[in-house]
Amino acid sequence: xxxxxxxxxxxxxxxxxxxxxAQRLIVSRYLLQLFYMLKLIxxxxxxxxxxxxxxxxTSSARRWKGGTSFQAGAGLxxxxxxxxxxxxxxxxxxxxxxxxxxxxxxxxxxxGKRIFIAPKVGVFILGGAGGMGFGAxxxxxxxxxxxxxxxxxxxxxxxxxxxxYYGYNFKFGKSGFAGFAQNIIGMNYWFNKELW
Numbered sequence: 001x002x003x004x005x006x007x008x009x010x011x012x013x014x015x016x017x018x019x020x021x022a023q024r025l026i027v028s029r030y031l032l033q034l035f036y037m038l039k040l041i042x043x044x045x046x047x048x049x050x051x052x053x054x055x056x057x058t059s060s061a062r063r064w065k066g067g068t069s070f071q072a073g074a075g076l077x078x079x080x081x082x083x084x085x086x087x088x089x090x091x092x093x094x095x096x097x098x099x100x101x102x103x104x105x106x107x108x109x110x111x112g113k114r115i116f117i118a119p120k121v122g123v124f125i126l127g128g129a130g131g132m133g134f135g136a137x138x139x140x141x142x143x144x145x146x147x148x149x150x151x152x153x154x155x156x157x158x159x160x161x162x163x164x165y166y167g168y169n170f171k172f173g174k175s176g177f178a179g180f181a182q183n184i185i186g187m188n189y190w191f192n193k194e195l196w
Contacts, residue, residue: 062092062093062094062099063092064090064091064092064101065090065091065092066088066089066090066091066100066192067088067089067090067192068086068087068088068192069086069087069088069089069190069191069192070084070085070086070087070190070191071083071084071085071086071087071104071106071188071189071190071191072084072188072189072191073106073108073186073187073188073189074186074187075108075184075185075186075187076184076185076186077110077180077181077183077184077185078180078181079110079111079112079180080110080111080112081108081109081110081111081118081186082108082109082111083106083107083108083109083186083188084106084107084109085104085105085106085107085120086104086105086106087102087103087104087105087106087188087190088102088103088104089101089102089104089161089190089192090102091160094127097127097128097129098126098127098131098159099125099126099127099128100125100126100127100133100158100159101123101124101125101126102123102124102125102190103121103122103123103124104121104122104123104124104188105119105120105121106119106120106122107119107120108120108139110180114143115143116141116142116143116144116180117141117142118139118140118141118142118180119139119140120137120138120139120140120152121137121138122135122136122137122138122152123135123136123137124136124154124163124165126157126158126159126163127159130157131157131158131159132155132156132157133155133156133157133158133163133165134153134154134155134156135153135154135156135165136151136152136153136154137151137152137154137167138150138151138152139151139152139169141177141180142177143177146175146177147175147177148171148172148173148175148177148178148180149171149172149173150169150170150171150172150180151169151170151172152167152168152169152170152184153167153168153170154166154167154168154184154186155167158188161189161190161191161192162187162188162189162190163187163188164185164186164187165185165186165187165188166183166184166185167183167184167185167186168182168183168184169181169182169183169184170182
């Protein structure tokens, strides 16, 4: 954690060491492109992790355990948010690898100068050798006077009663509501004894 903080401080010092604003913008643009390339590199690892499920004998049916539970979460977009909802989370094993799937209905509450919410419905799958997973959610951001519909695919990792993810909001429709960012980092926790 300290290394990440030190690296981000060094990158900011690196960007601000250039004398003109134009040079700073160019360097910032290349750093941003590097960030997106690193996300693309992570995609093959995600696919390889989830395909570890195919290494098992499928002659016997899997028994899924788990059920409905309370879901809590938190995250960071442009603002901090808290999340509460209900999830149906089930798990099994594929050989020695855990496999987990779930669907949920929740609401994100964003804090700042003005409070707004984002009710959402989504699904996810986690598993494989590294606990990697992906999911998708449909959200409606609103401050009770304006709103915006978004679809958010996400990628992350987790297992048991925990999930950490990175998501990207794809906006639909025209709206004056712009209180949220497109990139989001979040986590979920499920209160279900069978998942512990």
